[in-house]
Amino acid sequence: MSKEKEVLLNEEIRASELRCVGDGGEVFGVLSRDEALKLAQNKGLDLVLIAPDAKPPVAKIMDFGKFRYQQEKKQKEAKKKQKVIDIKEIKLSVKIAQNDINYKVKHALEFLEQGKHVKFRVFLKGREMANPEAGVALLEKIWKDIEDKASRDKEPNFEGRYVNMLVVPKRG
Structure with missing residues (x-):
């Protein structure tokens, strides 16, 4: 009907x-x-x-x-009164170089300034699946760079082949 x-x-x-x-x-x-x-x-x-x-x-x-x-x-x-939330996704690898991390963090900060939510995903390949803590460590490293501009909506968690973390812009 x-x-x-x-x-x-x-x-x-x-x-x-x-x-x-x-x-x-x-x-x-x-x-x-x-x-x-x-x-x-x-x-x-x-x-x-x-x-x-x-x-x-x-x-x-x-x-x-x-x-x-x-x-x-x-x-x-x-x-009209509904607010649409944009989620931007940033994919990373455990073996990412520091300058690449800086580049990704710069983009994440731009998204956060625009009021968008940012989801970080660390993809684990092959043997990296045996050590998902490496993905969590990478996300913690990124968190230190963006914590003054954002707040965590979801802590780093393991889902399938990914370690995910969701951050939202800070209020005010």
């Missing part, structure tokens, strides 16, 4: 009796489905099933087009 079809309207409602409520909060009581439909049509509105599990099911007489428009508007507003 699509999101628009989660709500049953007018003739789609199969319950024989419904507790009807108006859009303004007025209560019409328990009516048969046909009476509720006539009442909604006389007002030029839709009969919308809002609580199908209740005994008897609850239906609301309202302008469904207007209701759907307001729901979409709320969703768009909520989406």
